[in-house]
Amino acid sequence: MSKRITLFASRYCSTLDRLKETIRRKRPGLLKRCVVLQQDNATSHSANLTHQWLQRYGWEIPPHPAHSPDLASSDFRLFGPLKRHLGGMAFETEDDLINEMRNWFDNLDADFFRVCINSLLSRWQKCIDLHGDYVEKY
Structure with missing residues (x-):
């Protein structure tokens, strides 16, 4: 290694x-x-x-499965809202950015994560039903 x-x-x-x-x-x-x-x-x-x-x-x-963006919960549920939250903001230091991201995560409610996990389960099932083919984004 x-x-x-x-x-x-x-x-x-x-x-x-x-x-x-x-x-x-x-x-x-x-x-x-x-x-x-x-x-x-x-x-x-x-x-x-x-x-x-x-x-x-x-x-x-x-x-x-290798190369399965459909199953990466961060790709379809996390990064979009985070990107929208950070949009238009400017940070003087990397620490300022990290602190803003931590604040954003700290203020998410349990429903945000529940919906993310539940949608992952349905995406897994679609991927299985499609024999590993891509699941359309929705």
Whole structure:
């Protein structure tokens, strides 16, 4: 494994550590059951280091067909609203941008995420019904 892949996988595993800690704090019973994590086939997600982390904690990763933008919830549900929110704003520093994005995420209600997850389920079913063919954006 190249040093770059190892670095990205290590950073991703650190992100998973933070996610695990957040779940432990906010939904402690969830970690006693199986956590299902949707991710794509990015190199850091498919690296051996990441697989070892996921196996250690027993997290389940549903299969994700290569090059499937239809199944990336961030592409069809997250980035559009975030882009509209940030549209027209100017930031003096990267930290200003990061703080604005954090504020935006902090102010999203649970329904935003519920709709995102439910629409992902229907998109998965459409993808299965189409034998992996693209699902039209809607």
